[in-house]
Amino acid sequence: MKTLRFRPCGNFKVQYREELNVFETDFGRLWAAVGIVVLFAVVPWVVTPYLLYVVNLIGISIIAALGLNILVGSTGLISLGHGAFFGVGAYSAGILAVTYGIPFLAVVPLAGLVTAVVGMIFGIPSGRLKGLYLTIATLAGQFIIEYVLVHWESVTGGTMGLTLPAPSLFGVAIAGDLSFFYVIYATAVVMVFAAVNLMRTRYGRAFVAIRDNDRAAEGMGIPIFRYKLLSFAVSSFYAGVAGALWGYYMISITAEPFTLGLSVEYIAMIIIGGLGSIPGAIFGTVFITLLNEGLRWVTDTIMNMGGLAGVELTMAPLREFVFGLAIVLFILFEPRGLAEVWRIIRSNFKLWPFSY
Amino acid sequence: MDFFIQLLINGISIGFLYGLSAMGFVMIFKSSSVLNFAHGEVLAFGAFLFLALVTWAQLPIWLGFLVTLAGSFILGFVIERIFLRPLIGEPLIYVIMLTVGLAAMFKGGMLLVWGGNLYTYPDFLPEGLGISWGIIQVPPVYVAAVIIGSLFLLMFGLFFKFSSQGIYMRSVADNQTAALSLGVHVRRVFALSWAIAAMVAGISGIVLGIINGITVHELSSVGLKVFPVVILGGLDSIGGAIIGGLIIGLLETFTGGYLSPSLRDVVPYIALVFILLVKPYGLFGLAEIERV
Numbered sequence: 040m041k042t043l044r045f046r047p048c049g050n051f052k053v054q055y056r057e058e059l060n061v062f063e064t065d066f067g068r069l070w071a072a073v074g075i076v077v078l079f080a081v082v083p084w085v086v087t088p089y090l091l092y093v094v095n096l097i098g099i100s101i102i103a104a105l106g107l108n109i110l111v112g113s114t115g116l117i118s119l120g121h122g123a124f125f126g127v128g129a130y131s132a133g134i135l136a137v138t139y140g141i142p143f144l145a146v147v148p149l150a151g152l153v154t155a156v157v158g159m160i161f162g163i164p165s166g167r168l169k170g171l172y173l174t175i176a177t178l179a180g181q182f183i184i185e186y187v188l189v190h191w192e193s194v195t196g197g198t199m200g201l202t203l204p205a206p207s208l209f210g211v212a213i214a215g216d217l218s219f220f221y222v223i224y225a226t227a228v229v230m231v232f233a234a235v236n237l238m239r240t241r242y243g244r245a246f247v248a249i250r251d252n253d254r255a256a257e258g259m260g261i262p263i264f265r266y267k268l269l270s271f272a273v274s275s276f277y278a279g280v281a282g283a284l285w286g287y288y289m290i291s292i293t294a295e296p297f298t299l300g301l302s303v304e305y306i307a308m309i310i311i312g313g314l315g316s317i318p319g320a321i322f323g324t325v326f327i328t329l330l331n332e333g334l335r336w337v338t339d340t341i342m343n344m345g346g347l348a349g350v351e352l353t354m355a356p357l358r359e360f361v362f363g364l365a366i367v368l369f370i371l372f373e374p375r376g377l378a379e380v381w382r383i384i385r386s387n388f389k390l391w392p393f394s395y
Numbered sequence: 396m397d398f399f400i401q402l403l404i405n406g407i408s409i410g411f412l413y414g415l416s417a418m419g420f421v422m423i424f425k426s427s428s429v430l431n432f433a434h435g436e437v438l439a440f441g442a443f444l445f446l447a448l449v450t451w452a453q454l455p456i457w458l459g460f461l462v463t464l465a466g467s468f469i470l471g472f473v474i475e476r477i478f479l480r481p482l483i484g485e486p487l488i489y490v491i492m493l494t495v496g497l498a499a500m501f502k503g504g505m506l507l508v509w510g511g512n513l514y515t516y517p518d519f520l521p522e523g524l525g526i527s528w529g530i531i532q533v534p535p536v537y538v539a540a541v542i543i544g545s546l547f548l549l550m551f552g553l554f555f556k557f558s559s560q561g562i563y564m565r566s567v568a569d570n571q572t573a574a575l576s577l578g579v580h581v582r583r584v585f586a587l588s589w590a591i592a593a594m595v596a597g598i599s600g601i602v603l604g605i606i607n608g609i610t611v612h613e614l615s616s617v618g619l620k621v622f623p624v625v626i627l628g629g630l631d632s633i634g635g636a637i638i639g640g641l642i643i644g645l646l647e648t649f650t651g652g653y654l655s656p657s658l659r660d661v662v663p664y665i666a667l668v669f670i671l672l673v674k675p676y677g678l679f680g681l682a683e684i685e686r687v
Contacts, residue, residue: 111488115488117487117488117491163672164668164671164672167671167672167675168671168675170487171430171487171491172626172671172675174430174491175430175622175626175667175671176667176668176671178619178622178664179622179623179664179665179667179668179671180668182619182660182661182664183661183664183665183668185661186657186658186660186661190657299619303495303499306492306495307492307496310488310489310492314488355506356502356503356504356506356507357503357507358503359499359500359502359503359506360499360500360502360503360504360506360507361503362496362499362500362503363495363496363497363498363499363500363501363502363503364496364500365496366492366493366495366496366499367478367493367496367497367500370482370489370492370493370496371478371481371482371493374485374489
């Protein structure tokens, strides 16, 4: 039996291969396994129904934020259109399921593929543009997609939106938060696994090379345009899958939620979580969603206290304000996000008591 | 023909306002290379400050206007000082996201204070300002907009041409390192350009507020409309901002008038994508895009 690897006090890697290990120690592997078991076996049974709904939304957002993190954090292409791509996923799921009657299991990846194609179309400017010009191009993409979703009435149902049929998987109907929990988190785990491994392949390393220095990457023989498009495609695929799940979960979809605000929310998630880090995307998503729910709770409590009936405290502006504040504070004080905070905490334990 | 001329006039006046709003944006980009996503919110802040001063504090119009200018100036200065200065030299995404975060913060804050309702200024423009030559009807607000806009354009032209601070700002925009080594206080120039840009934004906020009424959402969305304008005119050209504004304004009103009103709001962005694909540095911008 092989001996378990513990974390040594220091960095004792002797081969480059070791840098590629998913888990540095067997403890990490163990904890990941325990985490997944707890997630699937314990979490859905102990939380309240409303909390389960929140947990499901977190799962969906994790998938979308992971995709954005591949594009922004790993490839260095700043996109302000992720919310629209998410919407494209939801709508293509709706259209595939309603108009063509395709079953759930096929709809979700197909919606992802449709969104990937749309993402590639809006990624074409990246062949000529970079930096802030590309950001502006994706901003335009956001508005154009929003417009198409509302005004292409014969396909998207206009302002009425679409109503998705109840999904079923292998003959079992998926209804209610609990069964959606398993579907969403099974997908999320697969997507996280795929993202972790994507970053270890030549494609992932090419993305990082493009981010760090595109000219050097080109010089080393990476066809930059193709890889940038690929990055757009992968990121949109994630958004599309998340959007499709969201569409099924929400049953009826309209173009209302897929605004620039949603795109900014996803960017906030990955910035607060940590750019280019997969745990970061998860931390950021959890943070933002909990912040949202916390604010909802606060406003509800204040509203219910009475005596403040004259005060019209609405949720949306306060949320927007705190959101902006969170983004600004993280950028000013911890630009590498929660993933860095987590790393610091861990290395404090690892190096204690000689943390130098 | 009547319809065409009316659209033309509307387009030119709206375009002029876009140009005026874009001017402040360009000023910031030119001196400090920051893409300011919070421009629309700064603009809305100016409009609301003026509203509060005129209706709540009951100041006379001219005093309210001056105090608004001062307030916007200070706001711009404070934004640069507190938020942007620590980020000098940081990667682009942090700078962009900081302004996005600021935009959300300001928008939320203004919504908390004023709500999403539509306000209007008390009527203070003299009736005689309107022009009516036969079929050509120009409402007084548009005339006022063009007058105020031209006045400030002229003032900024003179400022950049002759005042020492204006020359410093141009030198920093031209070559930051060279300006620094020649003794220009670059950080002060950054602060000043933010302050002036916020002031210009405040003015365009007031004028837009006179025309369309004042709502947080409408005014802050102007900040996003600025992007097609500045890309068309060239990100670092102040004259280009005005011409880009005119073109986008005309494009918008003619699309709204002849094609469909709903297409009106999205057509600048469609134009934006094409401009970016064909001529990314715009009509008058510096061609510094590298193709990788």
